[in-house]
Amino acid sequence: MTNRRSFLGAAAAAGVAPLLSPRLLDAMERRIEPWRGLAPLQAATEEDFWDEVREAFPTHPYINLENGYSSPQPRMTWDAFQRHERDVNDGLSFYMRRRRAADHARVKAELAAVAGVPADEIVITRNTTESMATVIHGIETAPGDEAVVCNQDYGSMLEQYRQQERRRGLKNVEISVPLHPKSDDEVVDAYAKAITRRTKLLHLSHMINISGQVLPVRKIADMAHARGVSVIVDGAHAFAHLDFTIPQLGSDYYGASLHKWLCTPLGAGLLHIKKDKIASVWPLMGDTSHADDDIAKLERIGTLPTWTIMAISDAIRFHTLVGVQRKEARLRYLQEYWTTKVRDIPKVYLNTPTGARAAGIANVGITGMTPEALATALFDRFNVYTVAINNVAVKGVRVTPHLYTTTAELDTFVDAIRELARG
Ligand SMILES: Cc1ncc(COP(=O)(O)O)c(C=O)c1O
Numbered sequence: 001m002t003n004r005r006s007f008l009g010a011a012a013a014a015g016v017a018p019l020l021s022p023r024l025l026d027a028m029e030r031r032i033e034p035w036r037g038l039a040p041l042q043a044a045t046e047e048d049f050w051d052e053v054r055e056a057f058p059t060h061p062y063i064n065l066e067n068g069y070s071s072p073q074p075r076m077t078w079d080a081f082q083r084h085e086r087d088v089n090d091g092l093s094f095y096m097r098r099r100r101a102a103d104h105a106r107v108k109a110e111l112a113a114v115a116g117v118p119a120d121e122i123v124i125t126r127n128t129t130e131s132m133a134t135v136i137h138g139i140e141t142a143p144g145d146e147a148v149v150c151n152q153d154y155g156s157m158l159e160q161y162r163q164q165e166r167r168r169g170l171k172n173v174e175i176s177v178p179l180h181p182k183s184d185d186e187v188v189d190a191y192a193k194a195i196t197r198r199t200k201l202l203h204l205s206h207m208i209n210i211s212g213q214v215l216p217v218r219k220i221a222d223m224a225h226a227r228g229v230s231v232i233v234d235g236a237h238a239f240a241h242l243d244f245t246i247p248q249l250g251s252d253y254y255g256a257s258l259h260k261w262l263c264t265p266l267g268a269g270l271l272h273i274k275k276d277k278i279a280s281v282w283p284l285m286g287d288t289s290h291a292d293d294d295i296a297k298l299e300r301i302g303t304l305p306t307w308t309i310m311a312i313s314d315a316i317r318f319h320t321l322v323g324v325q326r327k328e329a330r331l332r333y334l335q336e337y338w339t340t341k342v343r344d345i346p347k348v349y350l351n352t353p354t355g356a357r358a359a360g361i362a363n364v365g366i367t368g369m370t371p372e373a374l375a376t377a378l379f380d381r382f383n384v385y386t387v388a389i390n391n392v393a394v395k396g397v398r399v400t401p402h403l404y405t406t407t408a409e410l411d412t413f414v415d416a417i418r419e420l421a422r423g
Contacts, residue, residue, distance in 0.1 A: 080314035116245025131255025131271035143169030206238035212361030221250035331360030365396030
């Protein structure tokens with residue numbers, strides 16, 4: 001393992017100058033900045049680097065392996081968020097009338113760059129639920145039209161489709177994807193088989209939140225498009241966790257929560273709509289002042305906590321500093337670190353596929369224990385916080401380390417699983 005000093009020495013020798021920017025970096029940026037040249041795969045196991053990153057996050061009185069709900073903000077984002085709140089509050093109306101629009105446009109442009117899309121194809125929302133609702137309820141469907149969904153999609157998304165079934169006669173065709181697919185084709189086929197002449201929409205999760213499985217979105221989207229079906233992707237967990245741009249996925253509509261892996265304050269989300277699909281979505285809040293294909297029609301949503309939006313910019317700085325490739329590599333490394341150790345323990349089963357079909361999130365169960373009993377025992381007896389998942393297809397506890405998780409904490413978790421499996 002390279003330590004910080006030897007890495008810096010090697011980086012200098014290789015001409016990778018540690019970037020000590022003349023602009024005022026705050027303390028956390030200074031800590032991370034010198035590691036700029038560290039390659040993703042090398043970074044995954046570079047504990048000195050992650051020690052620096054860990055300094056940015058709050059500590060917990062328990063081992064927090066439930067980072068899937070939402071992420072704590074790094075301290076620098078939290079500080080900036082409070083500063084924005086104070087500054088805006090001091091001159092509220094003036095700020096809202098004179099400066100908010102420019103700040104919003106700047107943040108949107110920065111966010112669009114992270115997503116790899118033009119700024120006029122995105123909307124900043126409050127969360128994935130709102131992003132998806134904007135599309136699911138904004139698209140015209142006729143009675144008898146069909147939507148393909150999966151029983152492992154997020155519950156609130158399935159609820160939205162069920163409401164559309166009651167309200168507009170949209171027929172929901174619910175599939176199940178295999179937990180351990182041997183090939184992409186197996187997953188693509190599961191969706192393809194559900195498509196009929198009446199299928200209008202195909203909804204899928206980029207990363208299934210309860211199992212951590214990453215779906216082959218591009219292949220599913222290509223298959224659906226070849227059959228004239230529009231593709232809605234729930235990227236709540238994938239955005240700023242996996243290294244991708246939205247155009248690479250081929251989705252028509254993509255929603256994500258920024259308070260998960262981009263580590264923004266709570267209440268920030270993203271909706272991307274491909275330019276040629278914007279006209280297909282009616283604004284939920286009502287707007288006739290913009291052209292049908294102008295995404296600004298979706299931004300008439302009233303007064304917002306604008307400081308949250310401003311802090312997206314600070315979260316992006318932190319995200320960029322750590323590097324999305326290094327994030328993905330580290331999160332996958334941490335997941336594989338513990339899943340490899342529990343895989344062969346008698347009575348233990350994993351609900352998560354291996355390799356690139358997963359990243360930071362995985363799900364584990366013990367035969368003879370309910371998910372709730374397992375999550376409770378982990379917390380009460382071992383001080384390890386996870387969440388029980390009792391889905392029709394996935395039963396176990398979801399385990400989500402974060403960038404601040406140590407391998408020592410994962411060792412404690414693995415020992416707990418071993419002991420609980422012994423009975
Ligand atoms: C796959 C998926 N979609 C949507 C959501 C909802 O996210 P939010 O509550 O930020 O809207 C979640 C939350 O965990 C999720 O895992």
